[in-house]
Amino acid sequence: MAKILLKFSESLVGKPIISQIIMKYNVPINIITANITSKGGEFLAEIPDEILVKLVKAFRKKGLIVTLPKLIDIDEKECFSCGACITICPVEALVFDKDFSLVFDKEKCLGSTCNACVDACPAKAITSG
Amino acid sequence: MEVIVISSKKNFRTVKEINDKIRNGDVQVLTALEMKKLVESSGVEVALKEVDVVTTGTFGAMCSSGALINVGHSDPPIKIQRAWMNDVEVSHPGAAVDLFIGATQMSEEQPFEYGGGHLIEDLIRGKEVELRATAYGTDCYPRTQIKTNLTKDDLNQFHLLNFRNCYQRYVCAVNSLDQTLYTYMGKLLPRFRNANFSGAGELNPLMNDLTYETIGLGTRIFLGGAQGYVISEGTQHDPKNRFGTIMVKGNCKQMSPEFIQGASFTNYGTTLYVGLGIPIPILNKDLVKKTAIRDEEIYTDIVDYGIPRRVRPKLGKVNYKELKSGSIRISGKKVKASSLSSFKKAKQVSELLKLWIENQEFYLTTPIQRLPTDTEFKPMKQTQETSFVSNVMHDAVTCTEDEEIQTIANRIVTKSVNHIIVINADKKLRGIVTSWDITKAMAEGKNELSKFVTRRVITAKPEEPLETASRKMAKYNISALPVINRERKVLGIVTAEDVSRLLGK
Numbered sequence A: 001m002a003k004i005l006l007k008f009s010e011s012l013v014g015k016p017i018i019s020q021i022i023m024k025y026n027v028p029i030n031i032i033t034a035n036i037t038s039k040g041g042e043f044l045a046e047i048p049d050e051i052l053v054k055l056v057k058a059f060r061k062k063g064l065i066v067t068l069p070k071l072i073d074i075d076e077k078e079c080f081s082c083g084a085c086i087t088i089c090p091v092e093a094l095v096f097d098k099d100f101s102l103v104f105d106k107e108k109c110l111g112s113t114c115n116a117c118v119d120a121c122p123a124k125a126i127t128s129g
Numbered sequence B: 001m002e003v004i005v006i007s008s009k010k011n012f013r014t015v016k017e018i019n020d021k022i023r024n025g026d027v028q029v030l031t032a033l034e035m036k037k038l039v040e041s042s043g044v045e046v047a048l049k050e051v052d053v054v055t056t057g058t059f060g061a062m063c064s065s066g067a068l069i070n071v072g073h074s075d076p077p078i079k080i081q082r083a084w085m086n087d088v089e090v091s092h093p094g095a096a097v098d099l100f101i102g103a104t105q106m107s108e109e110q111p112f113e114y115g116g117g118h119l120i121e122d123l124i125r126g127k128e129v130e131l132r133a134t135a136y137g138t139d140c141y142p143r144t145q146i147k148t149n150l151t152k153d154d155l156n157q158f159h160l161l162n163f164r165n166c167y168q169r170y171v172c173a174v175n176s177l178d179q180t181l182y183t184y185m186g187k188l189l190p191r192f193r194n195a196n197f198s199g200a201g202e203l204n205p206l207m208n209d210l211t212y213e214t215i216g217l218g219t220r221i222f223l224g225g226a227q228g229y230v231i232s233e234g235t236q237h238d239p240k241n242r243f244g245t246i247m248v249k250g251n252c253k254q255m256s257p258e259f260i261q262g263a264s265f266t267n268y269g270t271t272l273y274v275g276l277g278i279p280i281p282i283l284n285k286d287l288v289k290k291t292a293i294r295d296e297e298i299y300t301d302i303v304d305y306g307i308p309r310r311v312r313p314k315l316g317k318v319n320y321k322e323l324k325s326g327s328i329r330i331s332g333k334k335v336k337a338s339s340l341s342s343f344k345k346a347k348q349v350s351e352l353l354k355l356w357i358e359n360q361e362f363y364l365t366t367p368i369q370r371l372p373t374d375t376e377f378k379p380m381k382q383t384q385e386t387s388f389v390s391n392v393m394h395d396a397v398t399c400t401e402d403e404e405i406q407t408i409a410n411r412i413v414t415k416s417v418n419h420i421i422v423i424n425a426d427k428k429l430r431g432i433v434t435s436w437d438i439t440k441a442m443a444e445g446k447n448e449l450s451k452f453v454t455r456r457v458i459t460a461k462p463e464e465p466l467e468t469a470s471r472k473m474a475k476y477n478i479s480a481l482p483v484i485n486r487e488r489k490v491l492g493i494v495t496a497e498d499v500s501r502l503l504g505k
């Protein structure tokens, strides 16, 4: 099980997003804490690892801000922009810019619940989340 | 003054003329990427007139690399028998104090994390490393052990000596198996979920002079941020199949850690990333055309690393343009592709080499002897037979999911087996059950197979070496593997007993 923090804004209050997603994917989501006001709110939820990537994508698509446990860290001095980590990443948090330099998009990373890129880096430039 | 004409008269310019232009500060140098654009926009004739030199580059893992060092004599002297630097064993190929650091040799304390490649990088960075050595002692070299700390300044010679670098192109690796593989081609996700390639494609030095017209013994090159030389064709040089390689040397003391970097591939081992660039003198029209080669003309094979054989199954062809686009197609399916070598660094190599030539810091050479174009790369002659899964596999006892538990239990008894493979009507693998699973299920009164069948089955392919199958069984602590084909049809089973009968394990 992985813990994620879901934040939503005023405009999403009252929309049954979580129940929609539970029904669509037919998975148990365990809400650990919830804090909702008319101005928005946040949930701390537990999600089965196998479905984490799909659900994070789905929540983000619905406009929720998804925060994950500790992110990976890339040492820019060590990284030689080979790109070996790019295809490993399930959420396209690692991409090349047009000059073939590696760009890391923190917003997308699944952090310590994933860490899949860490052992793919030949320069050992990535520290696990 | 007598002028010796080395090149043939069809040549438009000579290396000597180019060097004169470098000296006069009016040489025209383009990187290979710029050259391709010029030829495309203005044509071969214009490019021939305007361009004197084209610079190339590559930056990738080159495992067959190393450094030859001489550590000087101690007092009393020692004839080193075995030696370690930062716990990496270094070999002792010569007399008393000559040592060779192999890039793939791993540290005894931190294997897979630190190795010869990192050691070479640390020395180039100016870091102090620990040398530890032992010896048997002789009348002339009485000492039997020594421990000391050294930096590159304390070494007499510190030469990079890479016996195979700069592969012209490389295959594209994928993995058909159910589990992730960690290879020298990087991390390969199961069931073709990614494709890894290597090489700079149209920027690769040997690709820009396919017949090695200007490259050979004595060619001055960019090596690790310093000037180096080609000293021969590399080992495994395979020019006919466009897998040419070169052997190179350079002075590590002048190199820069920006272009020489130790690296490690998880569960595979350590290596050295090397930046290498060759200047191609544009002597004639042919060389203009050769340096105009594009990524879309450079093809390579997609190879399944799931089969650990010398000749691995090829799944198709792909060009470097597709590879660099980030995704390729394998049997119609889109697969993400990424590189293990760095195209960004390869470009930097070609740009820096261009700058050196423009700044009169680098002059071109004519090779004393060109690289061979007809050598073959032979496989190993094996005098002992190797066994494969297909040699020992036998028919599997199977069942389908709708069968009664009692029927399956009877089958286990009559056939006296421990494993029953669950298949569907197409004979495709659905799971596996052991006699223990069945006994337990019967005791607990379960009567549906689907409740206790193991779905995540570790499998083998018939062409897999028996060694690999045996390693899998040990790794997952299991005693049999269903043998399946590419379509996941069950062909048979191989058990730990089969393996031990043949391998004696």
Ligand code: SF4
Pocket: A072, A088, A089, A090, A091, A092, A093, A094, A108, A109, A110, A111, A112, A114, A115, A116, A117, A118, A129
């Ligand atoms: S940790 Fe996972 S999600 Fe984050 S960058 Fe690495 S592979 Fe992508």
Ligand code: SF4
Pocket: A074, A078, A079, A080, A081, A082, A083, A084, A085, A086, A102, A120, A121, A122, A123, A124, A125, A126
């Ligand atoms: S695998 Fe490592 S060195 Fe290569 S691009 Fe990713 S972080 Fe950089």
